[in-house]
Amino acid sequence: MKKNIFYIIVGCIAIALVALFWYSDLLMMPPFMIAVTFVVAVLAIYLIRRKVIDLKEDERDVKITEQAVLRTMQVFWVVFFAFSIGAVMHLLRSPSFPPGIPMGPPPGPSELLSPRMIGFVQLGLLCLMIFLYVGFRIYYAGIYGDWETDEE
């Protein structure tokens, strides 16, 4: 199998996973099934990757991947946790800081950020992580000379 076909298959699996996550509540899928689907998808990618004949990874590729993953995780975790913690604080309306400032309405369903909407935004952030990774990978590939012109 050629590596371009492998990349297309990986893209299709990623889109299928995102769609499955997105519609998981409509399909009434239990969380356990979603986790199993994710693991199966990762296993499938791993097995398909072994069939690729022209995908040779050397230390420079590993370095590019390492840097891209590191930066992606740094950005992703900050954004993800900032949003998640902020959303929980918004839902619970507590604690009030600084003390003395009147707290908002009592805890209850929020109009702006419902638990369902928080889940969707988190899912969106997860999807964005894929694009962030691709962006960082392209950036570091450029830094480590992937786009250098050939003189031969």
Place this chain on the structure above:
Amino acid sequence: MRNKIKVFRAMHDLTQDNLAQVIGVNRQTILAIEKGKYVPSLDLAFRIARHFGVPIEEIFTYEAEEKTQDIQ
């Protein structure tokens, strides 16, 4: 880090692709090293030097060392 891989390749009449195959890396990696975009690991540097049959310092030169010598 400077290197003379291009010179040694020319001396041994090797293309980037030939050298990459012998060393076990992608041709783009050899190109990136030659252009100074990527600094190889010690392992890879030794493999390249060993392939050309010369000490590693004949192919790779540490720039900071040269600057220090210039100052002295």
